[in-house]
Amino acid sequence: QQQVKQSPQSLIVQKGGISIINCAYENTAFDYFPWYQQFPGKGPALLIAIRPDVSEKKEGRFTISFNKSAKQFSLHIMDSQPGDSATYFCAAGGVYGGSQGNLIFGKGTKLSVKP
Amino acid sequence: GAVVSQHPSWVICKSGTSVKIECRSLDFQATTMFWYRQFPKQSLMLMATSNEGSKATYEQGVEKDKFLINHASLTLSTLTVTSAHPEDSSFYICSARRLAHLYNEQFFGPGTRLTVL
Numbered sequence: 001q002q003q004v005k006q007s008p009q010s011l012i013v014q015k016g017g018i019s020i021i022n023c024a025y026e027n028t029a030f031d032y033f034p035w036y037q038q039f040p041g042k043g044p045a046l047l048i049a050i051r052p053d054v055s056e057k058k059e060g061r062f063t064i065s066f067n068k069s070a071k072q073f074s075l076h077i078m079d080s081q082p083g084d085s086a087t088y089f090c091a092a093g094g095v096y097g098g099s100q101g102n103l104i105f106g107k108g109t110k111l112s113v114k115p
Numbered sequence: 116g117a118v119v120s121q122h123p124s125w126v127i128c129k130s131g132t133s134v135k136i137e138c139r140s141l142d143f144q145a146t147t148m149f150w151y152r153q154f155p156k157q158s159l160m161l162m163a164t165s166n167e168g169s170k171a172t173y174e175q176g177v178e179k180d181k182f183l184i185n186h187a188s189l190t191l192s193t194l195t196v197t198s199a200h201p202e203d204s205s206f207y208i209c210s211a212r213r214l215a216h217l218y219n220e221q222f223f224g225p226g227t228r229l230t231v232l
Binding site: 032034036041042043044045046049089093094102103105106107108110 | 121156157159164210219222223224226
């Protein structure tokens with residue numbers, strides 16, 4: 001019940017295309033779903049996060065889509081750029097911390113955007 | 116805002132020695148700090164959770180006597196790898212959660228690359 005399954009493991013997209021990364025969770029108590037971006041040799045950086053009371057959240061070129069009934073959420077990167085090439089991690093946890101506070105991370109998706 | 120630093124950024128040590136890694140929240144107070152370990156091309160593995168002034172909570176399989184965590188203030192947590200061995204070589208990353216912040220936002224440090232010879 002504590003797993004977060006992320007796919008694909010790697011993704012190659014042409015510049016200007018749409019990158020889509022999917023995650024599925026099991027624990028229905030989770031109510032906070034962030035996405036992190038990590039460049040080689042650096043720590044992860046919070047990119048965007050969503051709570052289950054909305055089905056979509058958009059920040060610039062990044063959009064999270066959330067399907068509560070399916071227990072799935074996805075990251076869409078519009079107009080993908082070579083600078084977006086990085087590893088992306090989805091995570092799930094409890095929004096207010098506490099016993100559900102620890103984030104469970106997916107295994108990551110390595111995105112390569114070709115010029 | 117929400118900047119987390121780690122020191123050192125990389126360290127090489129001999130087998131059997133101890134290494135201390137510092138994690139600081141620079142512009143906010145952190146109720147909770149987390150320590151993760153990351154192997155090449157793999158996900159983040161939570162090692163332990165530390166709250167200021169309390170003993171750390173270690174994840175199953177993590178040796179608390181080997182990985183000593185101290186959270187002495189709301190802006191500083193340290194991880195000491197005691198009697199390090201080559202299998203402890205890894206990328207160690209801390210994260211911090213803001214005090215009194217509504218959401219479970221964790222901000223990560225830049226990581227520390229530990230190489231044990």
